[in-house]
Amino acid sequence: xxxxxxxxxxxxxxxxxxxxxxxxxxxxxxxxxxxxxxxxxxxxxxxxxxxxxxxxxxxxxxxxxxxxxxxxxxxxxxxxxxxxxxxxxxxxxxxxxxxxxxxxxxxxxxxxxx
Amino acid sequence: xxxxxxxxxxxxxxxxxxxxxxxxxxxxxxxxxxxxxxxxxxxxxxxxxxxxxxxxxxxxxxxxxxxxxxxxxxxxxxxxxxxxxxxxxxxxxxxxxxxxxxxxxxxxxxx
Numbered sequence: 001x002x003x004x005x006x007x008x009x010x011x012x013x014x015x016x017x018x019x020x021x022x023x024x025x026x027x028x029x030x031x032x033x034x035x036x037x038x039x040x041x042x043x044x045x046x047x048x049x050x051x052x053x054x055x056x057x058x059x060x061x062x063x064x065x066x067x068x069x070x071x072x073x074x075x076x077x078x079x080x081x082x083x084x085x086x087x088x089x090x091x092x093x094x095x096x097x098x099x100x101x102x103x104x105x106x107x108x109x110x111x112x113x114x
Numbered sequence: 115x116x117x118x119x120x121x122x123x124x125x126x127x128x129x130x131x132x133x134x135x136x137x138x139x140x141x142x143x144x145x146x147x148x149x150x151x152x153x154x155x156x157x158x159x160x161x162x163x164x165x166x167x168x169x170x171x172x173x174x175x176x177x178x179x180x181x182x183x184x185x186x187x188x189x190x191x192x193x194x195x196x197x198x199x200x201x202x203x204x205x206x207x208x209x210x211x212x213x214x215x216x217x218x219x220x221x222x223x224x225x
Contacts (some may be wrong), residue, residue: 034214094164
């Protein structure tokens with residue numbers, strides 16, 4: 001079955017530092033990949049998506065992610081963290097060998113220190 | 115924002131009682147999903163629908179059933195609620211493998 005693994009359930013960075021959230025997927029066929037963000041007591045919002053066009057994808061709020069087929073990875077980065085980035089981030093996959101269903105990773109909670 | 119409404123937003127129920135959660139969309143998307151969110155598990159797929167009266171099980175479907183009699187409505191029923199079903203439930207919609215849009219969630223507590 002198709003799956004998504006997010007390395008690190010919690011990541012803490014200082015304001016202004018680089019944010020790196022890791023995501024690896026398992027699929028023999030390149031799937032569609034997504035990053036979602038969830039703020040407290042809210043639903044999920046789409047940050048960015050990879051749909052087989054450019055491998056470097058830019059999203060909202062200064063985030064970007066790079067699809068690396070050889071590493072089956074789709075890591076999320078932001079050059080400079082802001083306090084407002086504190087939230088939970090979910091990597092997700094659809095398509096590939098899993099059909100249209102969207103499968104989520106366990107999530108990574110990002111803490112930003114002043 | 116995508117037009118997705120979940121009701122109720124909060125519910126407390128007793129063990130052994132049936133509970134139905136409703137998801138209503140105004141986007142005419144074909145696919146609808148129910149997920150539950152629990153700490154350390156992310157979002158886990160309970161059931162999904164790929165059309166009116168077309169539904170299938172996800173990874174955590176035991177104890178849950180669904181129905182979709184109209185494109186816009188997707189109901190999730192806990193047949194006999196247990197404490198392990200205390201969770202936050204999210205409905206989502208999509209058009210195939212494109213991104214999913216989420217409702218605001220329903221916080222269910224089973225006592």
